[in-house]
Amino acid sequence: MTMQTRRHPIAGNWATLLLPIAADDSIGFDKLGEEIDILIAARVDGIYSNGTAGEFHNQTEAEYDRIQEMLSSRCRAADMPFVIGACQPDPHLMLGRLRRAVPLKPMAIQVILPDWWPLTYPEAVDFLQRASDVADGIPLILYNPPHAKRVLTPAELADVCGPCPSVVGIKLADGDDQWYADARANLEEFSLFVPGHHLARGTKSGIAAGAFSNVACISPRGAQNWTDLMRTDIDTALEIESRICAFMDDHIVPFRRAQGYSNAALDKLLAAIGGWGPVGTRLRWPYRFVDAEHAVSLRAVAQAMLPELMNP
Template sequence: MPTKHPHHTVRGNWAALLLPIEADDSIDFSKLAEELDILIDAGVDGIYSNGTAGEFHNQTEEEFDQIQSLLAERCRASGMPFVIGACQPDPTIMLNRLRRAVELQPAAFQVILPDWWPLTNMEAIDFLRRAADLADDIPLILYNPPHAKRALTPADLGDIGKAVPQVVGVKLADGDKDWYRQARQHLQGLALFVPGHHLATGFREGIAAGSFSNVACLSPHGAQRWTQSMHNELEAALELESRICKFMADHIVPFRRNLGYSNAALDKLLCAIGQWGPVGTRLRFPYRSIDEAELPRLRALARNMLGELF
C-alpha cells in the first residue's frame, strides 16, 4: 500500500521492547540491552518502544529518555530500524517526550490521542498537528487500540489522516469483512498495522503494511519467518494464523477476560512462554503480573499447537 511520506519505511514484523522489571520495581537496563541484542539477532523488520506492553504509562521521564537512548544506540549500531513510542496519556508530557526524542531520529514516532477525556475529531487533528510540528520531518504512527477512550472508525481515521499528512500509519484492531471494506474505502494512503495474530488475514485482504506484533512477543524469530512466508506461502500462513488465534483465544485471552489482567501482562506472558529473552512476567506496580507457575503448562501447549514458531 502506498504511503504519504517518501521516507516512510515502517513495514512488516515489528517487535515490542518489553521492560524487565525487578522486584523493587526498577528497570534492569542491562537485561534491556540484552533483550535488544536478541531482537536484533532475530532479524525482525524493526523494534519499537513504549507501546502498551512497554508500559509507557508507568515510567518516569528520566527512564523514558534512558530507554529511547539505549534503543537508538543499539539499533543504529546494527542498522536495525526503530520506532519510538512517545505515548503518554497526558498530552503535555507526550509532546515533551516527542520533542526530546527528535534528536534520536527514529524511523517514526508512535503517538496516542490524549486519553483522560476523549477527543473530538477536530481536537485530535489539533493535537496531531502540534505533534507533527514538533516531530520535524519524522512521520507519525497513530496508535488507536480498542481500549483507547475513542476507538476511531475507518471514516474518522481517514478524515484525520487527510488533515495531518505527517500521520502515515495507524496501529489498530481490524475486524470483519465489513471493516475491511470500510478500511479500503477510507484509509487508502495510510499504512495499517493490524494485530500480530491477524497479520496473514490483513496481508490477504491487501490492507496490512505490517504489525507491531504480539506474535513477536511469543517468538521474534518465528514471527519473522511467518511474516516472510506470507509472500509465497499465503495459504500455509493463514492456516498457522488460525492456530495462533486459537491458542490466544483459548489459553491467553482468558487471563484478561476472566481474571482481569492487562494486555501488557498478556504480552509479557507470551514472552515468558517463548523463553527467548530476559524479561519475565513482572509488571510495574500497581499492575498485577501473571504467576510464572502457569508457564510449564502454557509452554507445552504452545509448542504442541505452534511448533513452527519455535
C-alpha cells in the first residue's frame, strides 16, 4: 500500500481528556463536561480520550461509555475533531470498546497492543487485523509508548502495521538522529505522533504529523499557538521547544525519576500548573498523584520560562 492511499490527514495539536477524580475516586462528570467545553473553546486541532493520562486502565466499561458519549456529542455539536481511545490491556475488552466507539464516528480510534503478556510479531499482526475488521472502516492509530511491554523500532512497526490497512497512524516516542532516519526509511506512509515537547523538531524533520500533546496539558491554547507557529517560523518554534524541554527536564521529570510518579500524574500536574480547567492532580486509587501545592509553586516558574504558553 502506498503512502498516498495510507497516510491520513489527521495532524496537529491534539489535547488529551484528563479525568477529574473526586476524593471518593468517582469521576466528576460535570467537571469533565466543563473541561471539554474549555478545550473546544481553545480551538485545538482535536481532542482525544483514553490515553494513558486519561486513565483508560482504571475505569469501568460503563464509565468508558459515558466518557466517549460525552466527548463525541459535545465535539460533534461544535464541529471539533475527536479521537476515541479504545485502549485496554485485555484484548477482548479492547475490541468491545472499539466496537462501541464505532457508532460515535470519531476521526480515528486509538488502540494499544494487548499488554499483560507481550505479543509476538505474528500475534500483533493478528490483533491489529482483527481490530481493523471491528473498526468497520474507521482509521486506527496504534499507541506504542515507551512504557509498553514491547516498544517497537520503526522497522518493526512497519512490519506489524503494514498488513493492517486500517492502521493509518502511530503514537510513539521519537529518538536520536538515527531514529529519525529509520522512521523516514520505514514509516513515511503513516501519520506519526511524537511527544508534544518534541513537536517542533519532529515537524522540521518532516516526520511528525502532530502530537497527542503533553504540552497541551499545560495550556491547550498556548500549545495550539505554538503548533501554528511551526508553519510560519520553525526557528522560533524550536527555540520555544528548547525552553519547554528544559522546564520538563528540570521541574517535571524529577517527580518520576526520584519519586516514581507515573506519566499520568505528571500530565495532571502540568494541567494544574497551567490552571486552565477543573482537572486537579488526583489519580484514581491505587496510583499516587502529585500534591496540588507543587503546581502552585511551579506556576511562577512556568510563567517565567514559557510565557508563550502560559499567557497565550
